[in-house]
Amino acid sequence: MFLHISIDYPKLSVLKPEKLQLSETDSYFVVKNASKSIVATIKKRHHTPMTYCIQQDEQTVEFGYHTPKEGLGAEFLAITIKANGRITVKRDGKATLPLLYGLANGHLNISNQYETVTSSINRLHIREADIANILAPHHSLSPTLWNEIKWIKEYEQLIVADGQARIIPAQQRHWAINADLPESDPKEFIDRLDNALDVTLQTYTTDAPYGFELSGGLDSPILPLFLTRGAPHQTWHSNSIILAEPYRSAQLTKLQTLQAIAPNGYMHFVEPAGIRHQPLARIFTTQQQPQLFYPYSDIYLELAEDMACNLQAAGAKVVFNGAGGDDLFEHNDSLEDQLGIGPKGYIARSKSLAAFATPKLERLLGAVIPQKQQSILPKRSVSASTPCIQNNVYIERDIWPVSPLNNEDLFTYCQGLPYQFRKQKAILRLYYEAKKYPTQWYDKSLPNEDFGDYFNSSLLSENYQSLFSYFVQHSYLHDAGYIDTTILAELYRKALATSANQETTEVLFTMYLWLCTELNLHTAYKTGQWQGNFAEEYTSRQ
Amino acid sequence: MHTTELSPLETFGETEPTFPQTVDIPPHENVALSNQERSVFADLTAELSANPESPPRGVSMGKSTSATDVMTIRHS
Numbered sequence: 038m039f040l041h042i043s044i045d046y047p048k049l050s051v052l053k054p055e056k057l058q059l060s061e062t063d064s065y066f067v068v069k070n071a072s073k074s075i076v077a078t079i080k081k082r083h084h085t086p087m088t089y090c091i092q093q094d095e096q097t098v099e100f101g102y103h104t105p106k107e108g109l110g111a112e113f114l115a116i117t118i119k120a121n122g123r124i125t126v127k128r129d130g131k132a133t134l135p136l137l138y139g140l141a142n143g144h145l146n147i148s149n150q151y152e153t154v155t156s157s158i159n160r161l162h163i164r165e166a167d168i169a170n171i172l173a174p175h176h177s178l179s180p181t182l183w184n185e186i187k188w189i190k191e192y193e194q195l196i197v198a199d200g201q202a203r204i205i206p207a208q209q210r211h212w213a214i215n216a217d218l219p220e221s222d223p224k225e226f227i228d229r230l231d232n233a234l235d236v237t238l239q240t241y242t243t244d245a246p247y248g249f250e251l252s253g254g255l256d257s258p259i260l261p262l263f264l265t266r267g268a269p270h271q272t273w274h275s276n277s278i279i280l281a282e283p284y285r286s287a288q289l290t291k292l293q294t295l296q297a298i299a300p301n302g303y304m305h306f307v308e309p310a311g312i313r314h315q316p317l318a319r320i321f322t323t324q325q326q327p328q329l330f331y332p333y334s335d336i337y338l339e340l341a342e343d344m345a346c347n348l349q350a351a352g353a354k355v356v357f358n359g360a361g362g363d364d365l366f367e368h369n370d371s372l373e374d375q376l377g378i379g380p381k382g383y384i385a386r387s388k389s390l391a392a393f394a395t396p397k398l399e400r401l402l403g404a405v406i407p408q409k410q411q412s413i414l415p416k417r418s419v420s421a422s423t424p425c426i427q428n429n430v431y432i433e434r435d436i437w438p439v440s441p442l443n444n445e446d447l448f449t450y451c452q453g454l455p456y457q458f459r460k461q462k463a464i465l466r467l468y469y470e471a472k473k474y475p476t477q478w479y480d481k482s483l484p485n486e487d488f489g490d491y492f493n494s495s496l497l498s499e500n501y502q503s504l505f506s507y508f509v510q511h512s513y514l515h516d517a518g519y520i521d522t523t524i525l526a527e528l529y530r531k532a533l534a535t536s537a538n539q540e541t542t543e544v545l546f547t548m549y550l551w552l553c554t555e556l557n558l559h560t561a562y563k564t565g566q567w568q569g570n571f572a573e574e575y576t577s578r579q
Numbered sequence: 580m581h582t583t584e585l586s587p588l589e590t591f592g593e594t595e596p597t598f599p600q601t602v603d604i605p606p607h608e609n610v611a612l613s614n615q616e617r618s619v620f621a622d623l624t625a626e627l628s629a630n631p632e633s634p635p636r637g638v639s640m641g642k643s644t645s646a647t648d649v650m651t652i653r654h655s
Contacts, residue, residue: 215634223624227617368634456634457627467627471620 039080039134039149039432043157044122046143046200048074054120056095066090068098068118077118082435084245084354086112096120102134104240110444126195131443135426136189137181143200147189149429151181155329158185161566163558166405168519168571171332171554172547173390173402175377182332182557184572213452214369221453226464227471229450234263237357237441245354248274248436250344251295251302253288253486255465255479256359260441261295262474274351275302276344280486281309287483294475303347305340309494314339316492316549320556321500327560331426332553336492341430349434356436360425361443365451366459378407391547393525397518489542496545497533505529505548508555513562517571520551 049055055070061081068077068090079100082088090100101114114134115127126147128136138147139154146157155161167180179188189195192207237260241247251257261275275295279288296302307314312321318339320327348356369375377386383406390402428438451459458464461481469479477483495501505526509515515522529548532541561567 223628224621226624227620370634455628455631457630457632458624460632460634463627464624467620467623471616471623 038078038153039429040078040136040147041150041153042077042116042118042124042145042147043075044118044124044145044197045074046122046145048072049122051121054096054122057092057098057118057120059090059092059098061090066100068092068100070120075118075120075122077116080435082437084435084437085241085243086437106240110236110446121198122200123198124196126189128189128191128193130191130445132191133425133428133438134432135429137186138189138195138197138202139183139186140197140200140202141185145197145200145202147195149432151186151331151426152328154186155183155561155566158183159566160568161185161561162572163567165401165571168514168554169398169402169405171550172394172398172514172520173386174333174550175382175386178377179333182554183561213449214372214375215452216370218449218453220455221450223454223458223464225450226454226458227468229447230259230468231263233444233447234260234441237439238264241355241357241437241439246274246352247355247357248276248348248351248353250356250358251275251277251292252359253277253284253291253483254359254362255462255469255485256362256442257357258291258295258478259359259362259465260357262469262472262478265295265474273301274348274353276347277302277304278340278344278486279304279306280488280491281307284484284486284490287477288486290483291475291477294477301351303344305343307340307491309491310498312498312500314343315495315498315500317504317553317556320504326563327556329557329560330553332550332557336549337488338427338430341427345430345434345436348431348436353436356431356438358438358440359442360438360440361448362440362462362465365442365448366454366462366465367452368456368459378409382406389543389547391520391525391551392528392544393520393522393547393551395518395521398520401519492549493542493545496549501552502533504552508552508559511559512555513558513569514551514554519571525551 055072055074057068057070057075060067060069063081065078065080066088069075077098077100079088079090079102082102086102086104088100088102090098092098097117097119099115099117101116103113103115104111110131111129112131112133113127113129114136115125117125124145124147126136126138135149135151136147137149137151137154138145139158140146141158141160144157146154148154162184163182164180164184167182167184170178170180171182179190181187187204189204194205196203196205249257249261251261261273264273277288277292279285292302292304305314312318314337315321316336316339345356371381373379373381374385376382383403386406387399387402390399394402425438431438451464454464466479466481470476509522509526509529512520512522514520525548528544532544535541558567562569
């Protein structure tokens, strides 16, 4: 585990706090007091961003991680623990490390691992509001399902003292919408992007071997193509997920253009019928007791784990990807639309509400959608819409995920570009053309890889049919009146009988969210952490 | 309820993160951007600028297709 902090406030001596002691193992910094009512561990990382742990005095220890230079775009996590149990957690705008906290009965747990935090709490409660937020999701939300567990998100601060937690939200909005920004000059794009790539390389590659996640899209190859202009890099390691046709040929055609320069590419071929990489494959293939998991995060966890293992074996300490590329060219002309609030937000989200939702759930959704902005949301609109818990598969292997496109300056500039430059990432295609990169990478006639088909075929596979069949018969959400499993079963039968289309995809995705929710509810009930009821008293907080 | 969201004006303790030390990263080893690239790019953007297009109202264009991008909400 990369980070874990446990503080048992009822056991802390208020009048005479015990001294904090810092020790080290080969892999960890460890902070604790004699009674172990405070225990904190953070993994040592010797590459950017490096971790640190410093004992200021007997009463104070500071630890976290940071990139070498402060300022915009820097990554940091800064935690201060006092002997009296007061803890402050501050974080950057990238929030690469997933971070959750759970507080119940005076016992605080903070970790990058969802399972660690959930397992630390004996009694979990569900907010009714989050049932609506999960089944009719919006990217500005990140419900954890459980009332006791919260995310610490971009630019937020968590302060816990005397067993009471406070979140201080972001102080300013960092990711503006198109309508709020002055128009940008398209000619500057080439210099701005090159500079972003250069700074990324200088920050993360000077002290560490690195690798790439390389798909067939426009975003992930930006950095590898940029590097092709220099000497061949025998030390590169790239990992690519290769889908079935009609995407496979196009992906291979593109990747072959890099093979001569970066020969250490590894391709993970996925087949629609193959179980190993399917979403939730671990549920089908292991005999272990299922664990609670974050319902939004785990669609391609199995694929990511394969790539992370490969890169770890190659010795990589950094992995570059194209996350954030979609955000750069997003088009949002109103805050209501971006945040999913007010009447526009209700219309959009009620459309995405599962077709098997009951009137009770529809009313609940209407009640939970805020009419105006509740607090400053620093989140980007697309790829950072859920906390990147999947980053853990790399971070736990001492590999730091980095995207040169996850860049606030570049985002602001791109969002100010005239519409025709953002549409279909037109300006990025012009950039590729001006650079004389292989035309395959920006040729619109070649299909970009799309995981939708793979997702659909997985959900209609035999394994999923068994899961659906079981949970249709044993559904907590049906019994509580939020969904109608008769309609759900009929929709699933219809999806099985027809070939995948847009309508099927939307239905299957909401079914997947329902399935993940049921899996978590059943697991928590089995462990005794959840009593099987949906407490309305948890509805009021938004 | 154990969590309270505070107004941005409310402050607790120090507001700046503390680091053990910070260092300047070395000057960029910039892969030189040729004037020819700049010139080609300027021509290409000028061509597109000459064909302005009005954006659709209230439409988000983003679509995530990356295996490692866990944007599940717009997954499809």
